[in-house]
Amino acid sequence: MQQIPKEMFQPAAAELGEAEKISRPSLSYWKDVAIRFRKNKLAMFGLVLLVLLVFMAIFGPHMTKYDYATNDLMNTNQPPSSKHWFGTDDLGRDVFARTWYGARISLFIGLAAALIDLLIGVLWGGISGLRGGRTDEVMMRIADILWAVPYLLLVIILMVVLGQGLGTMILAMTITGWINMARIVRGQVLQLKSQEYVLASQTLGASTSRIMFKHLIPNAMGPILVTLTLSIPSAIFTEAFLSYLGLGVPQPLASWGTMASDGVQAMQYYPWRLFFPATFICLTIFAFNVVGDGLRDALDPRLRK
């Protein structure tokens, strides 16, 4: 090896001032999230789709002079026309009005699922994980037991007591719909609570709720959103499926599931009766998925470019 004489070594000067500079302009957290979300084209498309769906769910049924529940036996199974934009069904009801009425039910179910996940699932899992020990064990055993109850069976049993309808489905969801979220959040909290920033917060004297809402939940937001974007469309689909089986909302209420179920029987002759509800089920589920993905990425400041 070549020998370098001692005299050639010189201490390097520390340049503190230069090293402490960062060039990017600073922004608030939510502005930053919005910017990153907007850059994601697919997520923006999904968001526009959702806004349109909500808009049509609110105003759609009023845009046509036809009512979703009024039979018109003189005009059954009409194809889409300037009078009936999406055609009519076998009882002569306007499919356009019924589609947007169905959107209300689907979006309502989705909203209910999200609220149940957030209010029960996140808190249940969060408290269970943070407290640990006996509390954790008892809370998770309760969740395990509820997990073992099949949703379909629960809906059918509750239907016997409460009758068929949206309320029954939501009650069944309140009982079992949040378990997956609770488990995911608990796993996250178990992992996050030993992080040094949580310990630092504890040594500063932070309360349990501060640790939960400032440190644990914000850092578990990614998995929470992913779970939400799976459980909202799954609730929408479950409602459609139950309605398709005849276990959902009773006639003459319109749900995408009941409409599709009726439409399937006449698929070969009157395809529009299946096409519209089926398309909107797909679009809604797609929109929730891409918006969820986009949100998850946008919420993580580490992904900022």
Place this chain on the structure above:
Amino acid sequence: MAEKQKLIEIKNLKQHFNVGHGQVIKAVDGITFDIYKGETLGLVGESGCGKSTTGRTIIGLYQATSGEVLLNGVSVHGKKSPKELKMLKRKMQMIFQDPYASLNPRMTVADIIAEGIDIHGLAKTKEERMKRVYELLETVGLNREHANRYPHEFSGGQRQRIGIARALAVEPEFIIADEPISALDVSIQAQVVNLMKRLQREKGLTYLFIAHDLSMVKYISDRIGVMYFGKMVELAEAEELYRNPIHPYTKALLSAIPLPDPETERVRRRAIYDPSQHQYKDGESLEFREITPGHFVLCSEEEYKKYKAMHS
């Protein structure tokens, strides 16, 4: 020496972890020492010997299995009113090892530093809060433009400064620094150590400085304690420990420090510590005994006589 005032007294502190299947890890197994006001006590020992656990038990992150910790003569563990507890929390703070895990990635630097201010209600208005944050940023050598940034935008050394600012926000008397520099580049290590020294002078802080090797602690510590498997095996003034190490484990640790001069480094021999070399008999009690004034070693009665004869 006599006018030294005890800030922290640790008495026979034990922290045993129950890891299930009837197994117990004795992470900290009966250690006793004092920390004087205004000094830096270095705590060294290899990874897994219980240094972090010691620090975390002292500060109350873990419930001690047994033993006592006194701050200014008052026990910090056990039943306390929420108000007393909050007061105690302010007096002891911690700086962590991993500059990447010790700052919440979802919070701005301002919110991170102001966390203690928010918890203890130390600022009455938003302006006052930001003013404190700016002051603290400048104290640790960062500037106010950094307040609205996120941790991931900073280097390891800068993050460690943010962690220090967060601890300083509640005006503590005592700071436990758990390997604050071991995750940093060597060139940055000195900067952080110098910052900590300056803060100690300016604010009269007392440090428990944890490190896994002896090379850097020498420059910051007044006294050094050496830990081995949950026990403290030697405690002495820094100079004394380097010049006259007594316990064979301390000797082994010292022999592991690389020397700056390549000529002497080439002939450096590493000593290996083998616990069986003590040849303790059954029933022999090991105690922390004072060999020369202020120099304590964990030893048996027999070893005590031997050490005493050798070192006086």
